Amino acid sequence: MPRRSLRGIALIYVGLILAALLAVRGANYAIAHRALGIEVDRRLVLEADDIARAGALDRMIATIDRAQRDHDSADLFFALFDRSGRQVGGALTLRQIPPLGYSDFDERAGVPGVGHGRALTRRVPSGATLSVVSDNDGIDQFDALMSRVQLIGLALTMLIVIGGTAGMMWEISRRLRSMQRTVDAVMGGDFSSRVPQTGTGSEFDRQAAAFNAMLDRIGALMNDIRHAAKDVAHELKSPLARLRNRLAAIERRSSGNPLAPEIADALSETDQVLDLFGSLMRLWEIEGGHRRQRFEPLDLAVLAHEAYESLTPVAEDSGHGLTLTGARAAPLRGERNLLRQLLVNLIENAIRHTPPGTAIELGVLPLPQGARLIVSDHGPGIPADQHAQVIRRFGRLDTSVEAPGLGIGLTLVDAIVRLHGGTLALEDAAPGLRVIIDLPRDL
Structure with a gap:
């Protein structure tokens, strides 16, 4: 059907x-x-x-x-x-x-x-x-009179039916919109959002109560998982930090020692693990929705210009060309540091995963209801059927040990976008990859 x-x-x-x-x-x-x-x-x-x-x-x-x-x-x-x-x-x-x-x-x-x-x-x-x-x-x-009576009765009955149907549709739509707002808020990271209830005990109220109970249960499970993950991360981070300090001290004393290269590799891998824990902690904090309290008016074009100036030397050192286009005023509400991190992650991903000589373009366009951020490159690109994989946590196209990155960069970008109520899309730049992010003016 x-x-x-x-x-x-x-x-x-x-x-x-x-x-x-x-x-x-x-x-x-x-x-x-x-x-x-x-x-x-x-x-x-x-x-x-x-x-x-x-x-x-x-x-x-x-x-x-x-x-x-x-x-x-x-x-x-x-x-x-x-x-x-x-x-x-x-x-x-x-x-x-x-x-x-x-x-x-x-x-x-x-x-x-x-x-x-x-x-x-x-x-x-x-x-x-x-x-x-x-x-x-x-x-x-008499026939004519009966016809008029029948038509008047039909019209009155239809008015009652249409009015009743419109009222029923309005009430159902209002309830569905309320539930949809709650779903959107939870999807955006606000796990405290609930469907409002009127206290009448109606079918709608019972459905809202069941839906809220489900969200309470999911929220409790998410909190348990989050706290357990944080506890594990904290418990591991301290000994890893101590291990890193000892390896650094050994490296300083191992000048000329045949084991010095291996010690340097161990130190580098320890730094990667610590970076991974730091990224996971930031991801959990973003997905919790608490950073939304820090939202303030800002201009995305200004942040893009700052990211362009700070990362242009990095791009040039790696043989890439970074350009900024269409950076007009694009006001919106957001968390300044997270949006900076979003810009840095996107540009660094483009630098890390494209060969030297690749052109990278950064653009900001104002929209009637917000702003659009575009980061594109002319590198090898990503197959369309693998776009979802690279956004998934630890999703990487190259799974070899030597592959750069932690597989969590675009995951952080996606979490920041969802926190701001925006959308993230990956497109084929023919050649290369184009990342398009639409952010609303007000959440």
């Missing part, structure tokens, strides 16, 4: 209700109209039978005269014709005798004062022909 939006489901529901109402109202009108027609035909038969029972022609004429004087028959007209077709009774004047049986006619039949009627013509004793005509103008007026 194809997915449908809430609005689409509501439109289908209203359409079905409208179709059902039209069918019911149409059936009511048809039944009532048919019942009136049956009653008219029954009346014509009764009057014709009453006249025919008179028997002789003169008695039938007398019966017709009495019926025409009767108030109850004021909407009935009679015409009696002898064997030769000459009218011998009744006040009804017809241009021609109607066909035998039932027939309908309009003003073209020339019946005085009758615009629409129903006629019953039959043979009666003495070889005469009797026509009884009913004036249906009153029935037509």
